[in-house]
Amino acid sequence: MKLAYWMYAGPAHIGTLRVSSSFKNVHAIMHAPIGDDYFNVMRSMLERDRNFTPVTISSVDRNVLARGSQEKVVDNITRKDVEERPDLIVLTPTCTSSILQEDLENFVERASIDTKSDVMLADVNHYRVNELQAADITLRQIVQLYTEKARKKGELPTGKTEKPSVNILGISSLGFHNHHDCTELKRLMTDLGIEVNEVIPEGASVHNLKRLSQAWFNLVPYRELGVMAAKYLEQEFGMPYIDITPMGVVETARCIRKIQQILNEQGADVNYEDFINEQTLYVSQAAWFSRSIDCQNLTGKKAVVFGDSTHAAAMTKILAREMGIHVVWAGTYCKYDAEWFKEQVGEYCDEVIVTEDHGQIGDAIARVEPSAIFGTQMERHVGKRLNIPCGVIAAPVHIQNFPIGYKPFCGYEGTNQIADLVYNSFTLGMEDHLLEIFGGHDTKEVITKGISADSDLGWNKEAQAELNKVPGFVRGKVKRNTEKFARDRGFSVITLEVMYAAKEAVGA
Structure with a gap:
């Protein structure tokens, strides 16, 4: 077992709580030690949401360890049933409950006898799946629960909606720009003459899940959440689903053409080519911008991309295919999605890296010295240490990446936001050097440690003073080249002589 102080994807119970708290009037009870209920703080702080249902913790303490948990867990479920009157109570296991080997399924069956609410155990293996996989499993489980419940009662609708309609699957709390993307996707569907049947889980009622089968198709914008529910609905009702993420001009058009194909196969008569052309030329400024002199100045610049499968793959394609970077x-x-990711990005980059080790990623960034990074909050921190700008494109993120303003990544408006992010993430021309010349740029101190934990090189005063004279926009590269030269030759301290020798070695 390895102790980690940074994880890209959280533990499984976070994924379950993200899904359950996204639904309306669904209450989650987490069986865990006190202190594991940080989800409430995270949700209220990042989403700036006043009206979400807090998660209740059924705490594991010394009394529970001595006597067992059933009585306490059942009491908490029945109490919340009376107090909150939720439609569904989700009992969320954690690593602690797994270690204790408690029969939570039995607890749920026992509590269900005395509750008016539906009670469900989130059936996820906390040692085998992470936050993203658990969220996908939990959403499918809830959809299946209410589909089968409606089927038993004879309440499942028959047939499709009169007009073409869609379910949007996978919009959830704490998702990267999910709410903005949802607004943009709804607008896109309206423009295409498609009604939005249901959006799940965010803002949805579990009572409406029986209506999912009425839609003509399902749209899954993110691979991390919604695919399992879409596959279940395809298996049960023959519903086609589209998992093409509409990010960037090319992929948005490809997604729309796939929608056109699916609708026409079901008897509609639609042609979206004129719409795609109009949006590409006049709504998406990205297409125009890619041909402008500003964007052409970025052609050939080096960048690295890291994130979840959906956003990293989309950004790689946009940079390489649409902007010439x-x-x-x-x-x-997302190690579990490695094969799909490699297939998607293989032809658009020199190397593919699949890892959960942030140290490996930091070293890979330092090794290639890109002009810009597109990654998560962790890569933003790495970029600050290396003086390389970073655009954040995927969770995990900082609160500043939950903007109040409208910033979708999906659809044609999303192409504009991404183009701005890309352009503004590069240090342009001589701006850094000019800021130093005319003042106002705090570059007095130089970070002399590398990204790797085993970097033990120091700089003496004379060498550090000399390094400070190097223009800011190339200083990071000079520093790293010098440290590599010194490390290869066994120097532990960098002096002026080492700097000059390193300079001669690279022919500078």
Whole structure:
């Protein structure tokens, strides 16, 4: 077992809580020690949401360890049933409950006898899946629960809606720009003459899940959440689903053409080519911008990309295919989705990295010295240490990446937001050097440690003073080249002589 102080994807119970708290009037009870209920703080702080249902913790303490948990867990479920009158109570296991080997399924059956609410155990293996996988499993489980419940009661609707309609699957709390993307996707569907049947789980009622089968197709914008529910609905009702993420001009058009194909196969007569052309030329400024002199100045610049499968793959394609930027390597922390990711980005970058080790990613960034990074909050921190700008494109993120303003990544408006993010993430021309010349740029101190934990090189005063004279926009590269030269030759301290020798070695 390895102790980690940074995880790209959280533990499984966070994924279950994200899904359950996204639904209306669904209450989650988490069986865990006190202190594991940080989800409430995270949700209220990042989402700035006043009206979500807090998660209740059924605490594991010394009394529970001595006597067992059943009585306490059942009491908490029945109490919340009376107090909150939720439609569904989700009992959320944790690593602690798994270690104790408690029969939570039995607890749920016992509590269900005395509750008016539905009670469900989130059936996820906390040692085998992470936050993203658990969220996908939990959403499918809830959809299946209410589909089968409606079927038993004879309440499942028959047939499709009169007009073409869609379910949007996978919009949830704490998702990267999910709410903005949802608004943009709804607008896109309206423009295409498609009604939105249901959006799940965010803002949805479990009572409406029986209506999912009425839609003509399902749209799953993110691979991390919604695919399992879409596959279940396809298996049960023959509903086609689309998992093409509409990010960037090319992929948005490809997604719309796939929608056109699916609708026409079901008897509609639609042609969206004129719409795609109109949106590409006049709504999406990204297409125009890619041909402008500003964007052409970025052609050939080196970038690296890292994030979840959906956003890292989409950004890699946009950078390489639509903006002419050289993606040196692209990576994801979704190890379970490695084959799909490699297939998607293989032709658009020089190297593919699949890892959950932030140290490996930091070293990979330092090794290739890109002009810009596109990654998560962790890569933003790495970029600050290396003086390389970073655009955040995927969770985990900082609160500043939950903007109050409208910033979708999906659809044609999303293409504009992404183009701005890309352009503004590069240090342009001589701006850094000019800021130093005319003042106002705090560059007095130089970070002399590398990204790797085993970097033990120091700089003496004379060498550090000399390094400070190097223009800011190339200083990071000079520092790293010098440290590599010194490390290869066994120097522990960098002096002026070492700096000059390193300079001669690279022919500078």
